[in-house]
Amino acid sequence: MLISKKTFEKIKEFEGCKLQAYQDAAGVWTIGYGHTYNVRQGDRISQQYADEILLEDIENVERQLIALHDPEVGRWTKAQLDAVVSFAFNVGIQRWRTSTLRRYIMQGKPQGVICAEWMRWVYAGGKKQAGLVRRRQWESEHFFNEACEWNRNYE
Numbered sequence: 001m002l003i004s005k006k007t008f009e010k011i012k013e014f015e016g017c018k019l020q021a022y023q024d025a026a027g028v029w030t031i032g033y034g035h036t037y038n039v040r041q042g043d044r045i046s047q048q049y050a051d052e053i054l055l056e057d058i059e060n061v062e063r064q065l066i067a068l069h070d071p072e073v074g075r076w077t078k079a080q081l082d083a084v085v086s087f088a089f090n091v092g093i094q095r096w097r098t099s100t101l102r103r104y105i106m107q108g109k110p111q112g113v114i115c116a117e118w119m120r121w122v123y124a125g126g127k128k129q130a131g132l133v134r135r136r137q138w139e140s141e142h143f144f145n146e147a148c149e150w151n152r153n154y155e
Contacts, residue, residue: 025124
């Protein structure tokens, strides 16, 4: 896992954990901490398995992010990587890949422009979600926080 342990815990907090399958705000069957692959109505898992699949899902997002071969990724701070992994985990790597947010970050647009674009990603099922507002604020602030302790300790 490339992201910090603190960000791993932050993703758990943002996602919440449900051990029984449910439909998220967009109507997608979900279980554990936002896991959607091959989930069906009526599925149940243990807490241990929820933690295991979250780790696998995050590592999968990290691998796919690196596979995009964006030159900027290699220059990111740990906090920047953490913020983007949190975002891509939540919206999906394909949506990240084609997003204006990614394009703006790779083009080095000003902080205000990037943060405004980040905050456009707060809707699910056509409705603004308070939880997504909090998550996007954390991600965008974290991305630009050069003094963040997570940049230094990588934990």
